[in-house]
Amino acid sequence: MKTIPHSLLLALASIGLCGMSALRAAESDPRTGEITKTAEAFVEAFHKGDAKAVAAFWTPDGDYVDENSRVLKGQKAIQDSFADLFATRKGLKVRIDVASLRFPAPDLAIEDGTSTVLAPDGSAPSRARYTNVLIKKDGKWLLSSVREAAYSEPTNYEHLKGLEWAIGEWGDEQPNGPVGRVSFEWAPGQNFIVATRGVEFKDNILDNGTEWIGWDPAAKQIHSWSFEADGGYGDSVWTKDGTKWVVKANSTLSDGSKVSATHIITAVDADTVTWQSKDQTVSGKPLPDTKQIKMKRVQ
Structure with a gap:
């Protein structure tokens, strides 16, 4: 094999380029400082295009397995x-997001993160997830193993999958009503x-709107944002209670009135x-609870 994928370049640089926040979070551990110095030396060797010096950051039998x-x-x-890479590709820039650095044993470190490589021609960046295993030998931290996985955009599916049953179309039909x-x-x-x-009644649209339901990473809860066709808007917090979802909603109507309610x-x-x-209110004035409406899956 004569070439190294962009993502390997990133995984290697991950021991200490611009994404050192996870390492610095453990500055009280002297091993973190040692790994930081190793990273700085690696970056210097890489920028010089010194393939022999770069390879020396591995153990003699160290390995790398890419996403393929x-x-x-x-x-x-x-x-x-690396010699082939340095000869054929110049001017690459890297960005590293270190997710974690841990020490399972005194002379063993495991680092996880995400790497991004930017080419000087402005082409689309290459991204990968990586896991590095470093061991300390004769006072030096060396790469024993680099493992890479295909990068996928973060998703909040795990937080929202409790609502997946609702995917589809639902409807209710009241006799002689909307x-x-x-x-x-x-x-x-x-x-x-x-x-x-x-909501339609005798071919007239009485109400329509859109609601985006997502995960609020700051509040650590399901949150939604609604937008009405007439200009009203609102937001809600969703909480699961057994087989029920309790939705605490606050809205502003198109005339500026404030509305609050709890939807079950x-x-x-x-x-x-x-x-x-x-628990409905309009401009602070309470309203009676609505009747329970039954909806059936249409498709």
């Missing part, structure tokens, strides 16, 4: 690949669920839900 399961084994193979419809679908990337609703959504079975609003 290609393997470089030993310093000689690593040196040859017909309500609401559909739920994943937004691209599965970081949000988008709800679109409408209950999954009866895979194709049936009930919905009810309680």
